[in-house]
Every structure is written in C-alpha cells, then in structure tokens.
Amino acid sequence: MKILVVGGGGREHAICWALSKSNNVSRIYAAPGNGGIEDIAQCVPINPMNFEELIAFAKNVGVDLTICPMDAPLVAGIVDAFQGEGLTIFGPNKHAAQIEGSKSFAKDFMKKYSIPTASYEVFEDYEAAMLHVVNSEFPLVIKADGLAAGKGVLICANIESAERALDSILNKRIFGASGKTVVIEEFLHGVECSMLCFCDGENILPMTSAKDHKAAFDRDYGPNTGGMGVISPNPHYTRAVSLRATEEIFKPTMEGFKQEGIDFVGVLFVGLMLTEDGPKVIEYNCRPGDPETQAVLMRLDTDFLDCMLACVHKKLDNFKLRWKNSATCCVVAASKGYPGEPKTGFEIYGLRDFGKDVKIFHAGTKKDKDTFFTNGGRVFNVVASGKDLEEARETAYKTMNSIDFLGMHYRKDIGDLTDMDTFAQNILAIINKKRGDNIVVDM
Ligand code: AMP
Ligand code: GLY
Numbered sequence: 001m002k003i004l005v006v007g008g009g010g011r012e013h014a015i016c017w018a019l020s021k022s023n024n025v026s027r028i029y030a031a032p033g034n035g036g037i038e039d040i041a042q043c044v045p046i047n048p049m050n051f052e053e054l055i056a057f058a059k060n061v062g063v064d065l066t067i068c069p070m071d072a073p074l075v076a077g078i079v080d081a082f083q084g085e086g087l088t089i090f091g092p093n094k095h096a097a098q099i100e101g102s103k104s105f106a107k108d109f110m111k112k113y114s115i116p117t118a119s120y121e122v123f124e125d126y127e128a129a130m131l132h133v134v135n136s137e138f139p140l141v142i143k144a145d146g147l148a149a150g151k152g153v154l155i156c157a158n159i160e161s162a163e164r165a166l167d168s169i170l171n172k173r174i175f176g177a178s179g180k181t182v183v184i185e186e187f188l189h190g191v192e193c194s195m196l197c198f199c200d201g202e203n204i205l206p207m208t209s210a211k212d213h214k215a216a217f218d219r220d221y222g223p224n225t226g227g228m229g230v231i232s233p234n235p236h237y238t239r240a241v242s243l244r245a246t247e248e249i250f251k252p253t254m255e256g257f258k259q260e261g262i263d264f265v266g267v268l269f270v271g272l273m274l275t276e277d278g279p280k281v282i283e284y285n286c287r288p289g290d291p292e293t294q295a296v297l298m299r300l301d302t303d304f305l306d307c308m309l310a311c312v313h314k315k316l317d318n319f320k321l322r323w324k325n326s327a328t329c330c331v332v333a334a335s336k337g338y339p340g341e342p343k344t345g346f347e348i349y350g351l352r353d354f355g356k357d358v359k360i361f362h363a364g365t366k367k368d369k370d371t372f373f374t375n376g377g378r379v380f381n382v383v384a385s386g387k388d389l390e391e392a393r394e395t396a397y398k399t400m401n402s403i404d405f406l407g408m409h410y411r412k413d414i415g416d417l418t419d420m421d422t423f424a425q426n427i428l429a430i431i432n433k434k435r436g437d438n439i440v441v442d443m
C-alpha cells in the first residue's frame with residue numbers, strides 16, 4: 001500500500017518508521033516531512049492545511065491510505081475533505097475533532113456522561129467570569145475554549161492573576177477567536193498520564209501508558225512546551241488504575257460518542273490526572289501526542305498499519321495489541337529560545353545509527369547533502385528502549401550526550417521517578433512563598 005503521512009515532526013517520523021517495518025507498505029510519502037523522514041519516505045513540500053493540494057497529490061500518485069496526526073488540519077476538516085473525494089484517511093472527522101477543538105464541548109460531554117473530570121464553569125462574559133472567580137478556591141485553571149497552540153491554559157494563584165488571565169483572553173483576545181469562551185476549572189493534584197487509544201467509531205482500544213514532561217526545564221520549571229520527553233509505560237498507571245480508567249473513562253467516552261452521533265475514528269488522546277480519588281480526564285485530544293507517539297510506537301509489537309486499517313474498517317472489536325516487554329525513554333533536544341522564538345540553522349553533530357535499542361526521530365531538522373541542520377524549536381528525539389526504565393533512561397542520556405548543536409538544550413530528568421508530582425508541588429511552593437503576587441503559569 002502507498003501511505004501519505006501529513007506532518008513533519010518527531011511524531012510523524014516515528015509513524016513513518018513504524019510503517020516502514022510493515023510488509024504491506026510499499027511506499028511512504030510525507031507532507032512536508034523533515035530531514036530525518038527523508039531517509040525512509042518521499043517528502044513532498046505541501047502545507048498540511050492545504051487540503052486541495054494534498055488531495056490532488058494523493059489522487060495523482062494513487063495513495064491508498066492517508067494518516068493525519070495533526071490537530072489543526074483535523075479540526076479544520078481534513079478527513080471530511082478527503083472522504084468527500086472518496087479517499088481513505090485515518091483520523092476523526094471535523095465533528096469528532098471538536099472534542100479537542102472546543103474545551104467547553106469536551107467538558108459538557110464529560111458532564112453529560114458522568115466521566116470524572118475537574119469541576120468547571122463556562123463563560124463568555126468577563127463580568128460573570130470575575131464574579132465566579134471571586135467566589136472560587138485557588139489555584140484555579142482558566143482555559144481558552146479553542147485551539148491556542150498549546151498556550152491556552154493558565155493556572156492562576158489568586159484573584160489578581162485570574163483577573164489578568166480573563167482580561168487577556170476575553171477582552172484583549174490574545175488567543176483570537178479561540179478565547180471567545182473560557183472554561184474555568186478546579187486545579188487537580190496528582191500525576192499526569194497520557195493514554196493514546198485507537199478508536200473505530202464503535203470500539204476503543206487503549207494503547208500502553210505514557211508520561212509526558214511538559215515544562216521546558218528540569219523539575220518542571222519554566223514555560224509549558226509541546227512536550228520535552230516521555231517515558232512508557234507510566235509507572236503510576238497500575239493495573240488497578242487501568243481497570244478504573246476503562247470502566248469510568250474509556251468505555252463511557254465511546255458510549256457517549258455513539259449516543260451523540262460522533263463517529264470518532266483515529267487515535268483519541270486521553271490526558272489523565274491520577275488523583276487520590278482516581279483517574280480524571282484533564283483533556284481529550286483528537287490525535288496521537290507528540291512525543292508520546294515516539295515512545296509508545298517503539299514498544300508496539302503489532303503491525304501499525306494493521307492497527308490503522310482495523311480502525312478505518314471498523315474492525316477493532318477483536319483486535320489485539322501486543323507490546324514489547326520493555327520500557328522506553330524519549331528525550332527531546334530543543335533549540336535555544338524554545339518554546340519562544342527558537343534560534344535555528346545550526347549544524348547538528350554526532351547523529352548516526354545507534355543500534356537497535358535507540359531511534360533518533362527528527363522534528364525540526366533539514367538535510368543539506370549529508371549534513372543535518374536545526375530547523376525548528378523541538379529538533380529531534382532520542383528514544384531508547386531498555387529492559388526497564390532505568391536502562392532505557394541510561395541509554396537515552398548516553399546517546400544524547402554524544403550529539404550536539406549550538407544552543408541545544410534538553411531536560412536531564414525525564415523519567416526521574418522522584419519528580420513525578422513536581423509541577424503541582426512547584427506551583428504550591430510558589431504560592432506559599434509569594435502569596436499575594438500575581439502568578440499566572442502559562443501552560
Ligand atoms: P490541557 O491543554 O487542557 O491539556 O492543559 C495543559 C496542561 O495544563 C495539562 O497537561 C496539565 O499539566 C495542566 N492542567 C490543565 N488542566 C488542569 C487542571 N484542572 N488541574 C491541574 N493541571 C491542569
Ligand atoms: N505531548 C502532548 C501533546 O501532544 O499534546
């Protein structure tokens with residue numbers, strides 16, 4: 001089969017790599033791809049939001065299956081556009097992608113189907129939102145309703161910071177139309193866990209667990225990023241937690257989709273907070289996470305193409321996933337300035353084949369002859385596999401230490417189990433030390 005992968009990040013490189021191992025894949029195209037993807041797929045310079053060009057390309061070369069793991073094209077209806085032309089594509093349609101495209105839609109859905117999540121209220125009016133805030137407990141979480149490039153979540157320590165957040169989102173519209181509505185919700189304490197789940201519109205099949213590290217710097221300090229590293233499995237996602245999540249979250253989510261006429265086909269990302277009261281949903285995303293996908297796919301022992309075809313052909317009910325009995329640790333190398341304005345264009349030294357236990361998935365790289373240069377905020381991912389987390393971490397960091405570019409930075413504490421709940425602890429420490437200061441933590 002000929003496959004077209006839409007995107008050009010580390011997640012898309014991992015997907016191309018997983019597909020390249022399938023006997024049934026004859027050709028992989030990536031739009032636009034990146035310097036690393038070039039080695040295993042043909043990169044075509046088409047913008048993922050240009051559906052017309054993507055469709056024309058897919059028809060032209062006879063693509064059998066397209067996969068779109070990116071949120072913006074999914075929310076904008078890439079699946080509807082492809083299906084309208086009779087093309088097969090893996091991903092949720094525009095209606096189903098609303099589960100990520102609108103946080104108030106997702107929260108109302110969870111409330112209706114009794115899916116555990118933080119308590120919340122939705123506002124469009126600034127005065128009404130402020131009235132709610134003055135009667136709330138802190139910290140408080142304020143979220144712009146729509147997509148905001150991962151920046152639309154603000155954690156507020158007190159009334160003043162909440163006022164500033166609401167003014168920025170609702171009045172000043174710093175997130176544009178995505179901030180027409182806000183969700184204000186309770187701050188949840190616990191350990192986060194990312195669950196990627198295959199869905200075929202009728203059935204939901206959770207993959208193995210993962211743990212992202214979202215803050216830019218060690219011990220969860222600094223601004224929020226798309227993700228600086230992931231471990232899989234997540235040691236906090238025990239068998240008992242998994243049973244509860246299945247009964248209280250995954251099954252009711254799919255049941256709710258069906259009741260609402262939401263035909264969700266693709267990967268549903270369920271962001272969980274493992275709290276003292278059990279797992280609760282922080283968010284749904286309509287696509288696989290980045291860098292969760294990189295760490296999870298390296299442990300997948302089933303043909304990835306078969307997984308996607310089972311979803312597209314609505315045959316997940318008897319489908320079984322096999323996982324390697326290993327742990328993976330994915331560490332992201334980022335450019336100086338990321339997640340703000342990254343400085344790019346620097347040569348990357350030390351990239352090579354590191355053997356079967358290590359994969360380098362490129363994100364922001366470009367290739368000029370045989371040399372790789374930095375070309376984005378998150379530059380590449382080192383994903384190492386080991387018999388346990390300790391071994392995987394050791395290999396990942398040993399590998400990372402042998403690669404370099406000007407301004408490269410990466411977190412040194414990915415998978416450090418002593419630091420699992422540091423984000424919440426850091427927020428509380430800041431609040432306790434500096435009560436009265438205006439604290440807004442961008443997420
Ligand atoms: P979201 O975009 O909704 O995933 O939020 C981004 C990040 O903000 C999450 O991964 C959490 O780290 C944090 N966050 C969001 N909502 C909450 C909440 N209710 N309580 C605590 N942390 C939260
Ligand atoms: N790593 C988090 C995300 O993909 O949203």
